[in-house]
Amino acid sequence: MPGTTAIEAVGLRKSYGDLRVLDGIDLRVPRGTVFSLLGPNGAGKTTTVRVLATLTPPDGGRARVAGHDVVAERARVRRAISLTGQYAAVDDLQTGAENLRMMGRLSGLSRRDARRRATALLERFDLAHAADRPAGTYSGGMRRRLDLAAGLVGEPEVVFLDEPTTGLDPRSRQELWRVVRDLAEGGAAVFLTTQYLEEADRLADRVAVMDGGRVVAEGTAESLKSRVAGHRLDVVATDAAAYERLAAKAGTLTRAHAAPTADPGPRRSPESLTLGVPTDGGAPSVRALLDALDPDGTDVARFAVRTATLDDVFLALTGATTAKEPARA
Amino acid sequence: MPDATLTLVGRGVRLSRRNPDALVTAMVLPVMLMLVFVYFFGGAIDTGTGTSYVTYVVPGVLLLCAGFGASTTAVRVSEDMRAGIVDRFRSLDVGATPILAGHVGASLVRNLLSTGLVVGVAFLIGFRPEAGAAGWAAALGLLFTFVLAVSWLSAAAGLLARTPEAASGFTFFMMFLPYPSSAFVPIGTMPGWLHGFAEHQPVTPVIESLRGLLLDRPVGDAPWVALAWCAGLLALALALSGALFRARTR
Numbered sequence: 368m369p370g371t372t373a374i375e376a377v378g379l380r381k382s383y384g385d386l387r388v389l390d391g392i393d394l395r396v397p398r399g400t401v402f403s404l405l406g407p408n409g410a411g412k413t414t415t416v417r418v419l420a421t422l423t424p425p426d427g428g429r430a431r432v433a434g435h436d437v438v439a440e441r442a443r444v445r446r447a448i449s450l451t452g453q454y455a456a457v458d459d460l461q462t463g464a465e466n467l468r469m470m471g472r473l474s475g476l477s478r479r480d481a482r483r484r485a486t487a488l489l490e491r492f493d494l495a496h497a498a499d500r501p502a503g504t505y506s507g508g509m510r511r512r513l514d515l516a517a518g519l520v521g522e523p524e525v526v527f528l529d530e531p532t533t534g535l536d537p538r539s540r541q542e543l544w545r546v547v548r549d550l551a552e553g554g555a556a557v558f559l560t561t562q563y564l565e566e567a568d569r570l571a572d573r574v575a576v577m578d579g580g581r582v583v584a585e586g587t588a589e590s591l592k593s594r595v596a597g598h599r600l601d602v603v604a605t606d607a608a609a610y611e612r613l614a615a616k617a618g619t620l621t622r623a624h625a626a627p628t629a630d631p632g633p634r635r636s637p638e639s640l641t642l643g644v645p646t647d648g649g650a651p652s653v654r655a656l657l658d659a660l661d662p663d664g665t666d667v668a669r670f671a672v673r674t675a676t677l678d679d680v681f682l683a684l685t686g687a688t689t690a691k692e693p694a695r696a
Numbered sequence: 697m698p699d700a701t702l703t704l705v706g707r708g709v710r711l712s713r714r715n716p717d718a719l720v721t722a723m724v725l726p727v728m729l730m731l732v733f734v735y736f737f738g739g740a741i742d743t744g745t746g747t748s749y750v751t752y753v754v755p756g757v758l759l760l761c762a763g764f765g766a767s768t769t770a771v772r773v774s775e776d777m778r779a780g781i782v783d784r785f786r787s788l789d790v791g792a793t794p795i796l797a798g799h800v801g802a803s804l805v806r807n808l809l810s811t812g813l814v815v816g817v818a819f820l821i822g823f824r825p826e827a828g829a830a831g832w833a834a835a836l837g838l839l840f841t842f843v844l845a846v847s848w849l850s851a852a853a854g855l856l857a858r859t860p861e862a863a864s865g866f867t868f869f870m871m872f873l874p875y876p877s878s879a880f881v882p883i884g885t886m887p888g889w890l891h892g893f894a895e896h897q898p899v900t901p902v903i904e905s906l907r908g909l910l911l912d913r914p915v916g917d918a919p920w921v922a923l924a925w926c927a928g929l930l931a932l933a934l935a936l937s938g939a940l941f942r943a944r945t946r
């Protein structure tokens with residue numbers, strides 16, 4: 368039943384010692400949708416997932432998952448969810464098939480059904496050829512896929528995936544995206560964390576951006592994207608003097624060519640002679656930007672157009688300069 | 697949920713089977729020690745029991761196996777706690793008891809094998825027990841109650857240790873416990889200051905019971921003292937492991 372609420376959190380708080388990891392998190396995820404929690408390292412994504420998946424009790428606030436309270440009705444929540452953590456949780460010494468059959472049995476399937484489910488999932492995640500090999504012999508991406516398959520054995524109502532595509536190659540990543548969309552179409556709620564803006568964009572019905580234990584922005588991917596430049600033009604100067612000239616021009620020029628709202632301005636890294644300027648990524652605007660920055664064609668040694676990174680989102684959304692350099696999609 | 701426990705015992709047995717180094721050590725080491733005791737030291741030891749030394753020493757070697765097999769449990773539990781797998785089990789509503797019982801069950805299975813091997817080799821080198829079926833059943837029942845208790849204690853140690861390496865340090869302690877008892881030499885031959893410990897530590901009544909039962913001799917209250925020890929250790933292990941598991945998974 369799409370529309371009804373699968374996850375609802377109000378004012379979740381959690382501290383480890385003096386460290387305030389969650390500082391009042393409010394979230395709502397309807398059934399049949401994909402929700403993505405974006406944030407840099409240490410933002411509190413994993414902690415949020417652990418609280419919602421009943422593995423860690425919150426210090427304050429309330430949360431209901433699949434209609435049950437995560438503290439008072441832990442067992443009921445657990446029967447409705449699955450969790451695939453940030454780090455692979457499979458037994459290296461068991462084969463892929465054995466790992467999945469074990470998860471099936473633990474989710475309450477009969478021996479027969481567990482076997483059948485394992486075979487189907489191995490097929491779906493392109494692991495059938497390695498079904499009878501110990502997981503310890505799998506490549507990183509294969510392990511990750513097995514781990515994800517293990518999370519789907521019990522056909523859960525609410526699926527938590529903590530950075531599911533980290534370490535996957537592009538093909539596996541797309542395959543995972545397809546699985547996630549199928550799950551949502553089948554009526555499940557999918558809650559995933561990611562460091563990749565693109566992933567949230569392609570996949571999620573709604574996105575929340577988290578930083579320092581707070582949700583700093585929430586909305587559809589479109590609405591968030593409209594608040595930052597979608598791309599960035601990185602230019603590498605020929606030498607330090609050229610870098611200074613480019614930087615001076617960038618400061619005045621970006622307004623004209625960049626995305627319209629919440630423009631973060633140029634990003635400066637003098638050590639590497641690199642300057643990042645927001646743009647919409649289209650050929651005409653990139654050409655115009657290059658011409659404007661370097662009319663004589665002497666100061667720019669190389670350039671690259673990059674998809675906006677989380678860094679850019681943070682600069683735009685929070686004005687923070689503390690966001691760490693994230694991995695790029 | 698006994699289903700979950702059975703599934704996880706199956707897992708534990710598979711993990712043991714696929715760890716051939718540890719398995720071979722657990723099987724071969726006790727047999728080697730038995731041969732060393734019987735052939736190198738046996739001639740010099742007068743047990744004063746009127747039986748051959750090999751017959752005297754078998755119960756002690758079985759307890760060495762028990763300690764060794766159990767201590768592997770600590771390492772396995774500690775490895776699980778470090779990997780994400782315990783979170784996954786918990787998210788399936790599989791709690792501490794089935795997770796630990798899986799490893800303890802595997803330890804019982806390993807001990808079944810090593811006990812069979814030790815007894816088999818012992819027969820080849822002159823082990824001649826006089827027990828009937830009832831005596832054997834009682835001896836094995838007591839032995840496995842002991843294995844159960846020390847395995848669960850070992851699981852608690854695995855929860856206590858921060859790393860599998862630290863947990864494996866527990867091996868040493870479990871292996872050592874049979875030495876200051878009547879396992880290999882009569883307590884009377886040890887220095888006086890050791891008597892108190894050797895006579896009252898848990899391994900001694902277990903050994904005395906096994907020896908008495910296997911030789912079909914009067915055992916007095918030793919089996920009851922042994923069972924009381926096992927029950928106490930098991931209760932302690934259950935309480936301790938429950939508390940430690942909760943503390944480790946906050």
Ligand SMILES: Nc1ncnc2c1ncn2[C@@H]1O[C@H](COP(=O)(O)OP(=O)(O)OP(=O)(O)O)[C@@H](O)[C@H]1O
Pocket residue numbers: 383386388406407408409410411412413414415453
């Ligand atoms: N068990 C714990 N004890 C102490 N501190 C913790 C614990 N778990 C998390 N933290 C701290 O809480 C903060 C948030 O951690 P969390 O794992 O939720 O971040 P994250 O957003 O998932 O980061 P990443 O992208 O690196 O996975 C970090 O500073 C982390 O060190």
Ligand SMILES: [Mg+2]
Pocket residue numbers: 412413414453529
């Ligand atoms: Mg994380």
